[in-house]
Amino acid sequence: MSxxxxxxxxxxxxxxxxxxxxxxxxxxxxxxxxxxxxxNLARMTHxxxxxxxxxxxxxxxRPTVLPLSIGDGELAQTATAIVSLPEVFAHYLQRGRxxxxxxxxxxxxxxxxxxxxxxxxxxxxKIRLPGAGGAPEIATFAREVLIIMKQxxxxxxxxxxxxxxxxxxxxxxxxxxxxxxxSGPRAVITDFGVLRPDPDTxxxxxxxxxxxxxxxxxxxxxxxxxxxxxxxxALPAPDPAELRALxxxxxxxxxxxxxxxxxxxxxxx
Amino acid sequence: xxxxPLKEAIAAHVRDGARLALEGFTHLIPFAxxxxxxxxxxxxxxxxxxxxxxxxxQLIGMGCASRLxxxxxxxxxxxSLHRLRDAVERDWPRPLAxxxxxxxxxxxxxxxxxxxMTCGFMPHHADTDLDQALTSSRRxxxxxxxxxxxxxxxxxxxxxxxxxxxxxxxxGNVLLRGIVGAAKEAAMAAERLLITVExxxxxxxxxxxxxxxxxxxxxxVSIVPGGAWPSYAQGYYPRDNRFYLAWDGIARxxxxxTAWMERHVLGVRDHAEHLRALGVAA
Numbered sequence: 001m002s003x004x005x006x007x008x009x010x011x012x013x014x015x016x017x018x019x020x021x022x023x024x025x026x027x028x029x030x031x032x033x034x035x036x037x038x039x040n041l042a043r044m045t046h047x048x049x050x051x052x053x054x055x056x057x058x059x060x061x062r063p064t065v066l067p068l069s070i071g072d073g074e075l076a077q078t079a080t081a082i083v084s085l086p087e088v089f090a091h092y093l094q095r096g097r098x099x100x101x102x103x104x105x106x107x108x109x110x111x112x113x114x115x116x117x118x119x120x121x122x123x124x125x126k127i128r129l130p131g132a133g134g135a136p137e138i139a140t141f142a143r144e145v146l147i148i149m150k151q152x153x154x155x156x157x158x159x160x161x162x163x164x165x166x167x168x169x170x171x172x173x174x175x176x177x178x179x180x181x182x183s184g185p186r187a188v189i190t191d192f193g194v195l196r197p198d199p200d201t202x203x204x205x206x207x208x209x210x211x212x213x214x215x216x217x218x219x220x221x222x223x224x225x226x227x228x229x230x231x232x233x234a235l236p237a238p239d240p241a242e243l244r245a246l247x248x249x250x251x252x253x254x255x256x257x258x259x260x261x262x263x264x265x266x267x268x269x
Numbered sequence: 270x271x272x273x274p275l276k277e278a279i280a281a282h283v284r285d286g287a288r289l290a291l292e293g294f295t296h297l298i299p300f301a302x303x304x305x306x307x308x309x310x311x312x313x314x315x316x317x318x319x320x321x322x323x324x325x326x327q328l329i330g331m332g333c334a335s336r337l338x339x340x341x342x343x344x345x346x347x348x349s350l351h352r353l354r355d356a357v358e359r360d361w362p363r364p365l366a367x368x369x370x371x372x373x374x375x376x377x378x379x380x381x382x383x384x385x386m387t388c389g390f391m392p393h394h395a396d397t398d399l400d401q402a403l404t405s406s407r408r409x410x411x412x413x414x415x416x417x418x419x420x421x422x423x424x425x426x427x428x429x430x431x432x433x434x435x436x437x438x439x440x441g442n443v444l445l446r447g448i449v450g451a452a453k454e455a456a457m458a459a460e461r462l463l464i465t466v467e468x469x470x471x472x473x474x475x476x477x478x479x480x481x482x483x484x485x486x487x488x489x490v491s492i493v494p495g496g497a498w499p500s501y502a503q504g505y506y507p508r509d510n511r512f513y514l515a516w517d518g519i520a521r522x523x524x525x526x527t528a529w530m531e532r533h534v535l536g537v538r539d540h541a542e543h544l545r546a547l548g549v550a551a
Contacts, residue, residue: 032346055372056294056448068510069345071295073503076447085294085319085451086380089373094391117369117398128357130343130350132399133320134372140394166395179417180394261509263495263550265541266468 006212008238010150012192013210015041015246016238018102018148018189026099027051029092031140032070033147035102037246040066044245053098055134057088066253074256089134093141096181101142103165103185104149105133107157110203110224111174112147112167112185114139115160122162132164139165144186150191151221158224168202175202192218193235198227208233270441270484275491278463279305282488290317290379290459291324291429294450296503297347299433300324301464301496301540307331308535317427319375319451321515322360323499326350327534330526332362338425340368340375347513361523364390371397373406374422376451381424382458393418430459433480433497435504436473437466439504441484444473447503449480456482465493467505495544509549 003032008016011034018038022028025048030039036054039149040063045052053059056071060080067075076082083091092098105114106129116135120126139145145167168175176186184202188195193209206218207229219226238246273281283289283306291299294422303324315336316325323344328334330352342353356365370378373391381389393409400407402406410421432444432452443464445452456462464482469492475481499509499516520526537543544550 011326056296056450058448068347068513069295069508071345071448071450072510073447073501074298074506076296076503082448084449084453085372085376086454089376090391094373125358128342128354130341130351130373131339131369133341136397136399137373162397166397169395175395178395254292257510257514260511261498261506261549263498263506263544265494265550266546 008243011184012243012246013146013238014189014191016164016242017194017235018146019045019242021146021187021189022050022100025049025051027053027097029053029055029098029101029142031102031104032067033104035104036066037249039102040249041242041246044249045242049174053088053092054098055088056110057083057085059083059088059092065256066249068257076255081120089137091176093134093137093169095164096143098142099144101138101182103138103145103147105135105147105164107155108147108149108167108188109160109161109233111169111171112188112204113160113169114147114165114167115162117162117164135165139167140180144183147185147188149188151192151218153221153223156222156224165265168197171191171202172200173202177238192221196229205229206232209234210235211237270491272441272485273489273491275301275305275465275493278448278489278491279309282461282463283311284309284429286313286315287428288315288317290425290430290455292318292430292432292450293379293497294319294448294452294499295508296448296450297433297445297452297497298322298324298500299465299496300498300500301493302431302433302463303328304534304540304543307333308528317425319372320345321350321353323350323513326352326520329353329356329365329528330362330520331530334365334414335363336366336368338370338375340370340372344513344517345397347517351517355523368406370407370422371399374420376454378422378425379451379454381422382426383454386424388417388421388423390421393420408515425458427455427459429461429463430455431463431465432456433465433502435467435502435515437464437492438473439469439471441487441490443472443482443487443490444475445480445482453480453482456486461488462486463489465491465496466496467496467502468492483505493540495550496540498544498549499545
C-alpha cells in the first residue's frame with residue numbers, strides 16, 4: 001500500500017476514513033498525530049462546526065496548521081476558551097460533554113482494551129512507553145471512542161502486556177456492567193480497514209476494507225483469529241478534494257515547523 | 270516576594286532530595302530554572318510534572334533525580350524521551366522510581382494539595398493495570414452519600430514549585446497568559462514558589478479574571494527573558510518545534526546527550542548565554 005502503487009498513502013486513507021466518522025457539530029477530544037489531522041480535515045471539509053478540545057485546555061480551537069504538541073500556541077490563539085487542566089478533565093470530559101474521544105496505543109486486544117504504558121514487565125520493561133496521559137479518562141467518559149492504529153501482529157495482540165485504558169474489558173457486556181458513562185470504542189481504524197465491536201460479544205470484527213485489500217491481509221496482521229463480518233463493507237478511496245485539503249494542511253504544518261525561532265534579549269543580559 | 274537572580278533563587282530554595290514540581294503544560298515550561306538546577310548539581314530530587322518533557326529528560330539524564338511522579342512521559346508529537354527510558358529500562362545514569370498517574374488524577378492530586386485536602390476524588394469505573402502497578406498509591410473509596418465508587422488520589426504538596434510566566438509587576442504580582450495547565454494548582458500546593466518571568470513591568474495589563482499570582486504567595490521571582498525556550502511564552506516567542514524534533518537525535522545516545530548538556534548547559538554561565546550559543550538569541 002505504498003504511495004507508488006496508489007494515489008494515496010496508508011496514513012492518508014486512515015486519516016480520511018477517520019474524518020468521515022465525525023458528524024458535523026460533534027464535540028471531539030483530540031489527540032496529537034493522526035487524530036488531530038483527521039479532526040481538522042473533517043472541520044475543513046464536511047464538518048465545519050466540529051468542536052475540537054485538546055487536553056491542554058484549549059476548547060473550540062480552529063488551528064490553521066497542525067500542532068506538533070498538544071499545547072502549541074496556535075491552539076491557544078484560535079480557541080474559544082482556554083481552561084485549566086483540572087477544568088478540561090472535570091468540567092468537559094468527566095461531566096459528559098464530549099461526544100467523541102480519539103485514542104491510539106502500542107497494543108490493542110480483541111476487546112479493544114489498550115496498552116500505552118510498557119512492553120514487557122512493568123517493573124523492568126523492555127520498552128517504557130509514554131504512559132496513560134488522559135487516555136483512561138477519554139476511554140471512560142467520552143460518549144464514544146474512535147481508535148486509530150496500524151495493524152500488525154505486534155500491536156494487535158492476544159494479551160496486553162499492560163491494560164492502560166479500558167475498551168470492553170472481557171467482552172459480552174463487561175464494560176457496561178462497570179457503569180462507565182461512555183459506550184466504548186465504536187470503531188478501530190487501521191491501515192487495512194475498519195474493525196467494529198460485535199453487538200453481543202463486544203469482540204472486534206473486521207467490518208470494512210479499503211480498496212485492493214483482502215481479508216487474508218488483515219487476518220495476517222492480527223495476533224488473534226480475527227472474526228469477519230458476514231457483510232463486509234468496501235470503503236471508498238479518499239476523494240481528490242479530501243486529499244488536497246489534507247496535503248495542504250500537512251504542507252503548511254511542515255513549513256511552520258521548519259521556521260526558526262528567534263528570541264530578542266534585552267541588551268544588558 | 271523577593272526579586273532574586275535565578276542562580277541565587279535556586280541555591281537558596283532547592284535542596285538535594287526535594288520534592289520539586291516544574292509545571293507548565295507544553296507552554297511556559299521553566300527550562301532556565303531546570304538548567305540552573307543541573308548546573309548546581311542537585312541530586313536525589315523527587316521530580317513531579319504531568320508531562321516530564323525535555324526538561325526532565327535532561328535532569329534525569331544528568332542524574333539529578335531518584336523519583337519521578339508523572340502522567341505522560343513522551344516528547345509530544347515526536348516520540349520517546351530517551352533519557353527517561355534509559356533510566357527506567359537500564360538504570361542509567363541511576364535508577365529512577367516511577368509514581369504514575371493519569372492526567373486527570375495528577376491534576377486532581379495537585380488540586381487537593383492546593384486546597385488543603387489529604388486526597389482528591391473522581392468517579393471510579395473499570396479497573397486498569399494502573400491500579401495494580403506497584404508504585405500506585407490510588408485507592409478505591411465510596412461516596413458517603415450515594416455509595417458509588419470513587420478513585421482517591423493522595424494530595425501532592427511539593428516542597429518547591431517552579432513556574433515560568435510572562436510578567437511581574439512593580440509590586441511583585443505575576444501574570445500567566447495562555448495555556449495554564451495545572452500551573453496554578455501546583456503553585457498553590459507548594460511550600461515554596463519560585464517563578465521566572467519574561468519581564469518586569471510597572472503595571473500588569475489584564476482583564477479582570479486573568480491568572481495573577483499575588484506577590485505574597487511567591488517566594489522569589491527571577492527575571493529570565495526566553496526562560497521557557499524551547500517551550501514557549503505566549504505573546505513573546507513560539508514553541509521551537511524544530512528543537513523538539515532535533516532533541517530526539519541529541520538524546521537518543523548517552524554520548525551525544527552528555528556532550529550537548531556539558532557544552533550547552535553546564536558549560537554556560539546562564540540562560541542568555543545558552544540561547545546565544547545555540548543561535549536562538551542574537
